[in-house]
Amino acid sequence: MKRINIIAWDNGFGLTRHIRLLSDALRTGGFHVTVSSIRRGKLRKWFRPLAMHLRQLWMRLSGSDKLGRFDANIMIEHVRADYLGFARVNLFAPHPEWCLPIDVALLEKTDGTLCMTHHAEPIFAGRGSRTAFIGFTSEDRLDASVPRERAFFHLAGRSQNKGTEQLLAVWRKHPEWPTLTVLQSPHTAKPGAATANIVHRVDYIDDAELRRIQNAHRFHVCSSETEGFGHYLVEAMGVGAVVLATDAPPMNEMITADRGITIAYDRTGTQHLATTYFVSEAGIVDAVERALALDEAQVETMGAAARRWFEDNDRAFPQRVAAALNQMC
Template sequence: MKTVNLISRDNGSGLTRDMQILTGLLRSSGYQVRWIDHRQNRMPACHVGIFLEEFNCALLETMEASVFIPNMDCFPDGVLDCLDTVDQVWAKGIGAAEELRRLGVAPVVTGFMSGDMFDPAVEREDLCLHVSGKSSAKGTQAVLEAWRRHPDLPTLCMTAIQAFDDIPANVRHLGIVPLPQVQDLMNRCRIHVLPSLIEGWGHGLAEGAMCGASVVTTDASPMNEHIRPEFGFLLPVVRTESIGVTELNHVDPDDIADAVRQAVGLGAADRETSALLARDHVLARNASFAATATRLIDELVSSI
């Protein structure tokens, strides 16, 4: 059996979503998958090694073919010195591909995929949802300011690890909640407000669209690759800020409020049409990545 080593932040406990997704995809294609912590200096030999976000040049010696899948929001230091020996660099989005080309890297634009959190049995409510978890780049401050300035907005359910002062009365700060409760919220809340400053991929956006929510997000890549104006609401970028090899994209809280009001005002028929378009868009992107990734790995193995 051909072996693929997935190299990331850990060695199998507490797998990242990306590791879970690639593990399932590769195993369904007949590959043996092992999880490797990127901090190791040696690892078991494999046919293909896939670096997810993290990179360690020393591990290239024990793989016959190599792939690097970066997140541009946390592009590792020193990686460019080794990339000329990597067989393929995959770009999760159009914006990521452009940034990689500016760094002198020739990527393969593959996209990526997200899990399906859709549950039609959950009753939808006129609530808004903002999920930031442990991230500080989800635009949470702008979201809170929008609700602070506009108390007429629908109740916002927010999950975040951070504590915030002066939470508006129409915001429910739920802290960090277990995955089943997150899934329930994603299906229960009709409007998802996710004006991310930056995303490596954007699982929350893709999952929200698959749940049929009206998603409000930032008009910058990769956010605007998940959410399109035909079925969601894109906020103009009012200010950018350089960070590493990419940029943070800031939006105006008043624009958030305007978009939420538009989402609230959708009639039932328009809401249903938008929900179907959103789900179909993300499912098609999932299927495209699954086919492309499987083909690329199969080709690498065949060339060994």
């Protein structure tokens, strides 16, 4: 049984969920999993490299075979140089939009890159890294007991890459549209003028209430500028919603015409290694109007197709991870 060490910042939010989902998939695939959680704090930042160096030095001097006790490290989001000596194979599982210059510089010390989107493959292959596509999966948030309504939901959370400000600005111009509920962290929210058809919740809610909201809305607007994978988008597919998503990679890898509605963009930018795509006002108007024009049968058909994709992707994820690790190791 191969021993895999997952190394990532345990931030209590998206990365914590990311660690859990990957761990579950690896165990399903027959791997033994250890999680080395990175914690934040100045003392940890200063003393962890020294502690890791002393640990490796002691292992070498003592002749311990524990130095290579892991078959592979999987480093999520950043390459952790302190851990390179603790596995025979070191693999990087990046989010291109958060991939720093130091991560790029350390790529040559890794043995390959596990790509969560097809969009990421040429980014890292072009920098000389051996790549393998694993995709990813998200939590299953489906609750069929929740009544559905023809309203729109946008889960902004703490992210500043969701196109939230543009979405709110366009919605304020269309008082005839149904209600848009936006859930956003106080750390990033910029509440604007109150509008009758916008419910802007700037707070934290418990998971049960979030799940209810996700299931209650027929339409989820995911106007992302970029995504490392897109958990909030895939969770929306999982509840059988009609997802309105940016018509750009990697968002349109998941959202296609048969299981969602794409939103046109009108300009691009960059964030570290990722290209960012900014949805246009005309693109939002067109996508929302197309959603409103769907009859109930069409909404059900599109939502069912999204749910099927979610189930198929979730079922295949452990197999993709296992195949990539067996190849890389």
